[in-house]
Amino acid sequence: MKFLIAFGVALAAVVAQEENLEPQYVYVDAYPEWYVQPAVEHQERYRRDVTYSKPVGGGKVFGTLGQNDNGLFGKAGYNRNIFDDHRGKLDGSAYGTRVLGPNGASSHVGGSLNWKNSNAAANLDISKQIHGPSSINAGAGGRWPVGKNGDFSAQGFYGKTSGFPSDYGVRGVYNYRW
Incomplete structure (x- = not known):
């Protein structure tokens, strides 16, 4: 013990x-x-952007210039609200981009339209790479009430880049809340 x-x-x-x-x-x-590495070590560059935005002619001119470790880039364009009334809201924009990097350079121009109302939305975007392919992307969707506790929603999209097959899809859903 x-x-x-x-x-x-x-x-x-x-x-x-x-x-x-x-x-x-x-x-x-x-x-x-x-x-052992030298006293001065490689440090990642912080992102430095210069932006510009000015109201012009019922719309807005915008631009961005910047750089990061992947290269230099710039984007400029014009946004405008076309209408905003009982039909919904329609916005349009036109833009251009330029990218300079160690793997080469590219330039794009394009435009888009975006429409929405209280229960549906649609968009269309068309762009062209200078000396490269063009592309078109469109999408639409909406949700409508069915009865007291249910709703039906549908969505669809289409995309096409020249030289590649089309990409498209449709989806429909019925929701009922008990």
């Missing part, structure tokens, strides 16, 4: 001592001298 009491006290003392010990770390400088 004395042995069990002594063993229990010793075990408690060891456990208490283990919890109070701080971990001991050994730092090893294992890299060879030729591997």
